Amino acid sequence: MSTAATLQAQREAVRRPVVPSAVLGTLIFVVSETMFFVGMISAFTISKAGALPGTWPVPGQPMLPAASTALNTAALMLSGVLLLVGQRLWAKQHAQAKFVVLAAWALGLAFVALQGREWAALLSQGLTMGSSRLGAFFYLIVGTHALHAVAALVFLGLALVQLFRGTLKGGLFFGAQTFWYFVVVLWPVIYARVYF
Amino acid sequence: MCGVGQADTEWAYIAMTAVLSLLPLGMMGGVAFWLYRRARAHALELEPHKGRSGG
Amino acid sequence: MSAAAATHAEAGHHDHAHHEPGFIEKYLWSTDHKMIGFQYLFTGMLMALVGGFTVYAFRMQLAFPGVAVPGYGRVTASDYNALITTHGSVMIFWVAMPVLIAALGNYLIPLMIGCDDMVFPRLNRLSYQIFLVSAVILMASFFVQGGAFGGAWTAYPPLSAKAEYSLTGTGSSMWLLAVALEFVAFLLGGINFVTTVMNSRAPGMKMFDVPMVVWMIIIASILFMASVGPLVAGAVMLLFDQNFHTGFFDPAKGGDPVLWQHLFWFFGHPEVYVVLLPAMGIVAEIITVFSRKKLFAYKTVLYTAVGTGVLSFFVWAHHQFVAGIDPRMANVFSVTTLLISIPVAEMVFVYIGTLYGGSIRLTTPMLWALAFIGEFLIGGVTGIFLGAAGADIYFHDTYFVIAHFHYTFFPIAFIAVFAAITYWFPKMFGRMMNETFGKVHFWGTIIPFNFIFIPLFVLGTRGDHRRIYDYRHFPDLMKAGMQDLRILATISLLTLLAFQVVFLVNFFVSLKKGPKASKNPWNANTLEWVAPSPPPHGNFPEGLPNVYRGPYEYGHPDRAEDYWPQNVEGA
Numbered sequence: 001m002s003t004a005a006t007l008q009a010q011r012e013a014v015r016r017p018v019v020p021s022a023v024l025g026t027l028i029f030v031v032s033e034t035m036f037f038v039g040m041i042s043a044f045t046i047s048k049a050g051a052l053p054g055t056w057p058v059p060g061q062p063m064l065p066a067a068s069t070a071l072n073t074a075a076l077m078l079s080g081v082l083l084l085v086g087q088r089l090w091a092k093q094h095a096q097a098k099f100v101v102l103a104a105w106a107l108g109l110a111f112v113a114l115q116g117r118e119w120a121a122l123l124s125q126g127l128t129m130g131s132s133r134l135g136a137f138f139y140l141i142v143g144t145h146a147l148h149a150v151a152a153l154v155f156l157g158l159a160l161v162q163l164f165r166g167t168l169k170g171g172l173f174f175g176a177q178t179f180w181y182f183v184v185v186l187w188p189v190i191y192a193r194v195y196f
Numbered sequence: 197m198c199g200v201g202q203a204d205t206e207w208a209y210i211a212m213t214a215v216l217s218l219l220p221l222g223m224m225g226g227v228a229f230w231l232y233r234r235a236r237a238h239a240l241e242l243e244p245h246k247g248r249s250g251g
Numbered sequence: 252m253s254a255a256a257a258t259h260a261e262a263g264h265h266d267h268a269h270h271e272p273g274f275i276e277k278y279l280w281s282t283d284h285k286m287i288g289f290q291y292l293f294t295g296m297l298m299a300l301v302g303g304f305t306v307y308a309f310r311m312q313l314a315f316p317g318v319a320v321p322g323y324g325r326v327t328a329s330d331y332n333a334l335i336t337t338h339g340s341v342m343i344f345w346v347a348m349p350v351l352i353a354a355l356g357n358y359l360i361p362l363m364i365g366c367d368d369m370v371f372p373r374l375n376r377l378s379y380q381i382f383l384v385s386a387v388i389l390m391a392s393f394f395v396q397g398g399a400f401g402g403a404w405t406a407y408p409p410l411s412a413k414a415e416y417s418l419t420g421t422g423s424s425m426w427l428l429a430v431a432l433e434f435v436a437f438l439l440g441g442i443n444f445v446t447t448v449m450n451s452r453a454p455g456m457k458m459f460d461v462p463m464v465v466w467m468i469i470i471a472s473i474l475f476m477a478s479v480g481p482l483v484a485g486a487v488m489l490l491f492d493q494n495f496h497t498g499f500f501d502p503a504k505g506g507d508p509v510l511w512q513h514l515f516w517f518f519g520h521p522e523v524y525v526v527l528l529p530a531m532g533i534v535a536e537i538i539t540v541f542s543r544k545k546l547f548a549y550k551t552v553l554y555t556a557v558g559t560g561v562l563s564f565f566v567w568a569h570h571q572f573v574a575g576i577d578p579r580m581a582n583v584f585s586v587t588t589l590l591i592s593i594p595v596a597e598m599v600f601v602y603i604g605t606l607y608g609g610s611i612r613l614t615t616p617m618l619w620a621l622a623f624i625g626e627f628l629i630g631g632v633t634g635i636f637l638g639a640a641g642a643d644i645y646f647h648d649t650y651f652v653i654a655h656f657h658y659t660f661f662p663i664a665f666i667a668v669f670a671a672i673t674y675w676f677p678k679m680f681g682r683m684m685n686e687t688f689g690k691v692h693f694w695g696t697i698i699p700f701n702f703i704f705i706p707l708f709v710l711g712t713r714g715d716h717r718r719i720y721d722y723r724h725f726p727d728l729m730k731a732g733m734q735d736l737r738i739l740a741t742i743s744l745l746t747l748l749a750f751q752v753v754f755l756v757n758f759f760v761s762l763k764k765g766p767k768a769s770k771n772p773w774n775a776n777t778l779e780w781v782a783p784s785p786p787p788h789g790n791f792p793e794g795l796p797n798v799y800r801g802p803y804e805y806g807h808p809d810r811a812e813d814y815w816p817q818n819v820e821g822a
Contacts, residue, residue: 043499
């Protein structure tokens with residue numbers, strides 16, 4: 001009947017993508033996102049290098065809790081590793097895959113919660129966006145990262161629901177994973193650059 | 197004068213300029229190279245003798 | 252817009268297989284790449300009217316200071332700031348980008364690579380919707396307290412960061428928001444373009460069979476996506492500076508205003524090549540068709556374009572020569588800036604090589620394409636003066652700079668776009684445009700264009716500063732003849748604007764009443780001419796074409812016809 005159906009069939013026959021479109025699209029998106037973060041980190045580096053003595057950090061304002069954030073960092077890294085394991089298991093159609101992915105997701109959630117607690121403490125001690133440039137950069141960069149983490153967790157959560165229902169398709173899982181790995185890999189860079 | 201004359205600022209600007217300029221090229225180049233290798237492997241695997249006459 | 256709609260209602264009859272979609276579904280909620288291309292095209296044309304109106308108002312003020320401008324009224328100093336800012340941002344972000352990349356990219360890419368639609372059609376629809384929201388926000392900023400943003404399109408802090416300096420607190424935040432949203436829209440579009448060309452080419456179409464304009468749009472999209480991140484980061488920081496009392500760019504709080512320039516121009520200069528490359532691609536398509544010759548050195552053009560893209564990441568600090576940057580950096584950026592003229596000049600030489608010995612037909616699109624080469628050359632050559640750090644210190648912020656970049660941007664955003672519209676009009680709307688009207692419009696645009704900007708070059712060399720609202724306060728800039736040159740430029744501008752009416756009349760009358768176009772009115776090779784004019788939903792009702800050769804086989808000695816379409820079999 002319709003030319004649409006014929007076209008569809010022909011298109012399927014014709015297209016043997018070298019890389020699935022979803023993969024390529026996500027990759028390009030990640031490159032742009034990386035540049036977004038690199039822009040902020042480069043601004044941070046330049047501002048820090050140019051700060052006048054005694055303004056970075058401002059005396060009397062709280063130091064960033066580098067030591068206690070190591071725990072948050074560990075949680076996030078572990079989450080990334082677990083997700084990688086979960087992916088392997090899922091590809092082999094292993095029954096345990098969904099629990100591993102659930103653990104990865106829970107650790108990710110723990111990271112966001114720990115970060116939230118840290119923010120609450122810093123805010124109560126008087127480090128705000130307006131109080132110093134270090135504060136402004138801290139909340140800007142870490143906050144943007146946190147937003148990305150939350151968004152990635154939402155996608156990963158959707159994938160997880162489908163995983164438990166047994167309806168998960170590769171596309172969503174792949175996109176959510178890539179985004180989560182991006183969040184995970186970015187964090188050590190931010191941690192090393194901003195906290196120390 | 198926005199930090200002009202401070203060695204640290206100068207260094208930071210130069211370093212960040214280099215990072216900012218080189219990183220996207222590196223990433224895009226990496227993706228392009230990966231695609232190129234995938235495409236070659238793909239073409240060989242699909243139809244080793246595919247070629248077109250004329251051109 | 253409604254005239255376009257009418258033509259498309261007729262076009263819909265070709266396509267009996269589909270149900271008849273309603274108006275909203277068809278024109279506003281469509282995922283068809285052609286319709287999205289039209290949405291971008293018509294929005295861009297509408298925004299061009301805004302850009303044209305603003306330049307009319309502020310050029311009138313410069314030529315006849317203090318006199319009420321017909322249709323606008325008296326231009327106050329803050330009006331003037333808002334007008335120049337809007338002119339710059341609209342023409343670059345809401346005219347050049349959407350028309351050259353989004354409209355033509357969306358319309359041409361699937362047709363020219365022989366597929367039925369983009370890979371992510373719904374993402375594509377979202378892209379236009381975000382773009383539309385950004386345009387609405389920008390236009391709405393005219394009506395808020397303080398009016399539209401008045402800190403120039405480069406938005407340098409602290410002028411842009413503090414409401415007490417720019418006097419447009421809400422307007423500047425809205426401007427930033429609009430710009431950031433617009434970039435998100437083009438990011439989505441760019442992902443679509445690259446993925447589509449990578450994965451949906453017609454069978455048999457290899458990398459070097461892809462038409463040059465598609466390549467150029469792809470390279471431009473990649474440049475855009477790789478460079479836009481830092482500017483979005485900067486925009487967020489500036490937004491925080493404006494609204495949340497942070498001090499990223501505020502020297503009073505220890506911030507660094509040069510940092511904004513660093514982030515802005517990292518995007519801002521690749522942006523020039525983002526719009527230049529598609530224009531170069533359009534010209535390549537047109538000169539090959541109308542000189543009936545193979546594109547001279549296809550691969551050279553392609554590699555040159557890639558090289559231009561790579562180099563474009565190393566030239567941006569030439570905008571900051573007088574901003575107090577490290578002189579060592581200024582030296583490096585001078586050299587790279589002079590270097591980048593080499594690949595661009597090479598492309599121009601290749602185009603001249605293509606024209607050489609061809610059977611040239613001076614149709615309207617061909618005239619535009621030839622004018623592009625000539626006029627852009629003037630822009631490129633004057634860029635050499637500004638690229639050299641020493642000379643730039645003298646020329647910085649004078650009308651020489653204005654004239655220089657208008658000699659690059661006008662050919663890109665208008666000459667090449669007129670070339671594209673007149674060339675692809677038969678395919679887009681299924682009717683031919685009127686050649687006589689087209690030529691009248693061509694000469695009526697090109698001649699006044701030169702009469703606007705050559706006087707500005709002269710004024711610039713005499714030290715005319717660009718950010719002055721009323722020159723009567725500056726006796727040194729009112730010396731013999733200087734005001735006459737300003738008046739000459741303004742009158743030429745009025746002439747140029749008046750001749751655009753010819754184009755609009757030609758466009759909309761041809762849309763309704765033009766003679767029906769055949770499938771391939773120009774005897775061209777590329778795949779879009781295989782589809783019916785205008786192409787139905789799905790593009791190729793007779794099945795997707797197979798590709799047997801490159802896109803520029805004109806005047807092949809073994810053939811009776813002087814063209815050899817990509818989809819025609821045979822050795």
